[in-house]
Amino acid sequence: MVASATKTKIAQELEDAWVALFRAPPAVVERVNARIRSEGFLTVEWYDVLWALARAPAGRIRQRDLGKDLLIARYNLSRLIDRLAAEGLVERVPCPADARGFDVVLTDKGRDLRAATWPVYAQALREEIGSRLSTDEQCKLSRLLAKLV
Amino acid sequence: MVASATKTKIAQELEDAWVALFRAPPAVVERVNARIRSEGFLTVEWYDVLWALARAPAGRIRQRDLGKDLLIARYNLSRLIDRLAAEGLVERVPCPADARGFDVVLTDKGRDLRAATWPVYAQALREEIGSRLSTDEQCKLSRLLAKLV
DNA sequence: TAGATAATGTTGCGTTCGCAACAAATAGGC
DNA sequence: GCCTATTTGTTGCGAACGCAACATTATCTA
Secondary structure, eight states, X not given: OOXXXXXXXXXXXXXXXXXXXXHHHHHHHHHHHHHHHHTTOOOHHHHHHHHXXXXXXGGEEEHHHHHXXXXXXXXXXXXXXXXHHHTTSEXXXXXXXXXXXXXEEEOHHHHHHHHHHHHHHHHHHIIIIITTSOXXXXXXXXXXXXXXX | OOOOOOOSOOOHHHHHHHHHHHHHHHHHHHHHHHHHHHTTOXXXXXXXXXXXXXXXXXXXXXXXXXXXXXXXXXXXXXXXXXXXXXXXXXEEEXXXXXXXXXXXXXXXXXXXXXXXXXXXXXXXXXXXXXXXXXXXXXXXXXXXXXXXX
């Protein structure tokens, strides 16, 4: 690969957008997590897997597809599923159509825990995001972030 | 604390905004980091500390203020500074005005490494963000994310 | 259909994060 | 001044991440 001529200046708007993107979201996620944990429930990382499964047909998704949906790298998802399975919240079953793969299946325990967590989670989202952004702003934010993926 | 009556529904816009906020930024940051690391340079987490110091008067900021600027939790910043100091990129010196505190000072080595990293970093930002969002969109994104902090 | 290539998932290893508990110093209320 | 509460920073510990290397299976190509 030829080293391209890299200019040493970037636009202020680009710098500002990057700094905001880099710093703000983790802080917001941490606040949401802190609220949920203080009530004794799951982190959002765990929750989101259960949520994705709860929406999937038969509470079942192939691990590969789960990673793509949740934007989680393979090696991280692999161990995240390990932890969820160790808690009995999901199960890994061989994928019928592909001997390499696994379907991740939501257990009853996982389904119940997700449902129990939801009110606390929803409340955290209302307070951390709903109270700070109008509905219109929420839509704009979704749209802008979608362009970056 | 009295358990507040928590509704079990939230608006679709809020859910979408949260999901985007939760998933997209880490993926973008990881892509930027991968580019920079593939060229043998610093992760953005390290870079941003050096950057903040390079902008500060005399290349020097109190650790507490650095944490607030960068939105890094105390216990994480403490160890991040440890690592940077172990590499000789910064130094910790007692804060003259407050015996509890430390000023973090950029070393010559840190200054040089930051400068050397910049072209690669800037190029990564142009490609990952500049090419996906217009200047106007970049401004909107900054503004929306600022509201969440 | 054999051989090379790609996709899927796991694991060893070191790094980094997050909580809780802690020590030390300052600031405030009386 | 004195006692308490707050602020600042560190550390032990376990959880989670990220890279590189790996095994296994599927897919493509000739």
